[in-house]
Amino acid sequence: xxxxxxxxxxxxxxxxxxxxxxxxxxxxxxxxxxxxxxxxxxxxxxxxxxxxxxxxxxxxxxxxxxxxxxxxxxxxxxxxxxxxxxxxxxxxxxxxxxxxxxxxxxxxxxxxxxxxxxxxxxxxxxxxxxxxxxxxxxxxxxxxxxxxxxxxxxxxxxxxxxxxxxxxxxxxxxxxxxxxxxxxxxxxxxxxxxxxxxxxxxxxxxxxxxxxxxxxxxxxxxxxxxxxxxxxxxxxxxxxxxxxxxxxxxxxxxxxxxxxxxxxxxxxxxxxxxxxxxxxx
Numbered sequence: 588x589x590x591x592x593x594x595x596x597x598x599x600x601x602x603x604x605x606x607x608x609x610x611x612x613x614x615x616x617x618x619x620x621x622x623x624x625x626x627x628x629x630x631x632x633x634x635x636x637x638x639x640x641x642x643x644x645x646x647x648x649x650x651x652x653x654x655x656x657x658x659x660x661x662x663x664x665x666x667x668x669x670x671x672x673x674x675x676x677x678x679x680x681x682x683x684x685x686x687x688x689x690x691x692x693x694x695x696x697x698x699x700x701x702x703x704x705x706x707x708x709x710x711x712x713x714x715x716x717x718x719x720x721x722x723x724x725x726x727x728x729x730x731x732x733x734x735x736x737x738x739x740x741x742x743x744x745x746x747x748x749x750x751x752x753x754x755x756x757x758x759x760x761x762x763x764x765x766x767x768x769x770x771x772x773x774x775x776x777x778x779x780x781x782x783x784x785x786x787x788x789x790x791x792x793x794x795x796x797x798x799x800x801x802x803x804x805x806x807x808x809x810x811x812x813x814x815x816x817x818x819x820x821x822x823x824x825x826x827x828x829x830x831x832x833x834x835x836x837x838x839x840x841x842x843x844x845x846x847x848x849x850x851x852x853x854x855x856x857x858x859x860x861x862x863x864x865x866x867x868x
Contacts (some may be wrong), residue, residue, distance in 0.1 A: 599627060599839055601630050604630035604635075620850060641839065656670060656687065660800075661793075672867070673776060693757050798833075812835075813838050
């Protein structure tokens with residue numbers, strides 16, 4: 588496989604975080620969709636990697652160990668890094684992710700209290716039915732419960748009305764710092780990629796400042812193609828990848844049917860003239 592022909596999907600989620608499919612099911616769906624190279628990148632959690640790798644080995648699908656790390660940057664802004672080709676047994680990475688996860692339950696309870704004040708009751712308890720790992724209960728699980736109660740038509744509507752920044756159920760949280768996250772990735776032998784930059788509500792100048800800070804601290808790649816990126820954004824991030832000499836990644840950010848921009852492996856190819864991140868593996 589060459590970089591141009593590899594059907595790589597290097598960012599997706601399972602029930603170990605906020606996906607709808609178990610790790611092995613994610614792998615089977617990816618293989619059925621023609622994916623050649625897959626990374627499972629659950630939020631702040633490594634628990635699905637062994638199951639996914641076992642299934643990938645059985646299917647002959649090349650599999651990369653990964654994780655998506657929640658990072659606080661600037662003034663109450665959350666950004667995400669995808670760590671690829673990591674050693675899941677690395678103690679520093681494991682300890683760092685445990686620290687990030689530790690605050691999730693407290694944040695979830697605070698969000699539920701805020702929603703209760705605006706008349707949406709029992710969300711914390713109700714959302715547990717949608718969580719594969721109770722330690723990782725979060726906004727996606729809340730949204731699924733609220734939809735199931737008939738209070739919104741879909742998960743996106745819940746975020747738009749209650750859970751996005753500035754809405755009644757949003758609670759700010761301090762995640763890992765950019766410095767911490769990149770140190771964990773480097774210590775685990777991985778490649779750090781800035782996830783879905785098109786979803787960040789930054790000005791052009793702010794994005795460039797983030798990219799410079801990310802690169803100065805050892806960041807190596809950017810998701811040029813992501814399930815949530817428009818064709819125009821793909822072109823923009825391809826240009827920035829060339830300017831900052833970043834490796835280029837391709838990813839669906841798949842969570843499950845009905846909750847994702849695109850299916851596993853069904854994204855556009857990387858634009859010409861970029862260095863695919865998988866060449867670093």
